[in-house]
Amino acid sequence: MSELELLKRSLPQRFKKSPEEMLKALEEGRLEPMSMVSGFRVKKGLWGLEPGTVLTPEWLIPAFPRIPRLFVLKEGLRRNFTGPFYAEEKIEGYNVRLVRLSGKIVAITRRGYICPFATDRWPDFLDLEAFFDRYPHLMVCCEVAGPENPFLTEWPPYISRDIRFFVFDLLDLSTGCLLSPEKRYRLTEEFSFPAPEVHGPFSAHQWQEVAEILKRYDREGREGLVFKERQGQRVFKYVTPRSNLEDLRVSIAFAGDLHPAYYLHRIIRLALAHLELEERRDEELWRDFGQAVFPPLLSALKEVKRGGRITEQFRIRLRSKLAFENLLKHFAKTQVRIKILHQSWEDGYLVVTFSKEYPRSTDFWASKLSGAPEVD
Incomplete structure (x- = not known):
């Protein structure tokens, strides 16, 4: 099937465009073919679709919503909530959207890429086959967190090894709307999905109770809270010092x-x-x-x-060699430079240590140290 024909099948009726418009979007690189599944990721916003949106013949998978941030707690809660809300732990990790496409469950990153790492590891933590058998129209939004992830060097203090998945939202792909917190709580409990810590419900005048939770999180080294309307779609976040x-x-x-x-x-x-x-x-x-x-x-x-380079070191474990090869392809596609330092099989997992190189930051500091002038 040609890319144009696949795009025709993937665009919902409300976004139908002429063949010329679709070809132009492909030629300009605004849409990019997906790996591992049939479809496209929206690379640059177009037709009202945000970057990170994924188009497939089965579903339009919306981009992750950008959550507004509260800079002050007391006035922020009073200004933005007129009714009850829940406060959920904000987990330090990276977001993926888990969906079943053409019979395969894949993890999609915020930018709309298939994440080979999370796609490989979700079976260790979630019973998604049973979930999607019953709810094929739902998308599972997860935070992947822990010291052995391939992208971040921060994680919650209560995870000392490997990673964990936390289900923080469920989205109905047929409507594009998030399930209410209480409905999600029931489903995550039914399927024994790990989820962030939940507090509440609260009203805005109980901001001091919320502040006490944040103080405890600050002492414990946790990231913060996400506030969600009990009935509605309003969501805000606040992080600890x-x-x-x-x-x-x-x-x-x-x-x-x-x-x-x-x-x-x-x-x-x-x-x-x-x-x-x-x-x-x-x-x-x-x-x-x-x-x-x-x-x-x-x-x-x-x-x-002393002539060195700016780098970060990571350690990950995967269930298959193919997943690691796909991760290397992902790094190459996203122009991330890595150097493999060690790999071996341990207890059924391929354990890999690698470093990421940051040439722009290396050049940035080298320029300053060399005495190069700069207009600021």
Whole structure:
């Protein structure tokens, strides 16, 4: 089947376009053929479809919604919730959407790629075959978290090895709407799906109770909370001071790859949360901020100064060699440079250690150290 014919079958009726329009979208690279399944990912927004949307003959799989962030808790809850809401733990990990397409259950990333890693590992944690047999029209939204994931170097403090999956939403593909929290809670319990910790329901005037949860999460090193209307689609998020400090710690070496706003936003969030939660004395915040930023920054500068490169190291385990080969193809497609350091079979899993290289950040620091002038 040609790409044009597949696209015709994949576009819902409300998005029907002329063959010329569809060909133009393919030629311009706004749509990209998927790997492992028949369909397309929306690479650049078009026709009202957001990047990360996936088009297949079976379903239109919507992009992950961007969740608005609350910078202050008390006024944020009062302003945005008129009725009861739940507070769910925000898990430090990466998001995937699990769906059954052409009989195969695959994990789709935020950008619309098939994730070979999560596609390989979900059977270790979720009974999805039984779930999709009964609910083929639902999409399972998961957070993949833990020290042995291939993308992030932050994870919840209560996961000491490997990874875990957490089901944080269920979406009805026939309507494009999320299930209400309570309906999702019933289904995740019925199928024994692991899920984030849930608190509530609360009303906005109970913000101090919510603040106490966040203070505990901050002490424990957890990321934060996601607030969801009891009946409705409104969702907001709020992260702990510790989460902002950890983001700065793990990212400061990669300043050549990240926009300066990435750091500024976290500093602003840190200051506002510090004022509201009052979990630390001012002097403790200054100390914690310095300890988060300067050791990794100086380490990166010393590494580049002696001719080294900015890298991150990862350790993962997979159920098959093919999954690792597909992951390598995914890295190549997304222009991620890696170096395999070690691989061996342990207890039925292929365990791989590899490093990611960050040439732009290496060049960024090397330029500064070389004395190159810069207009700012």
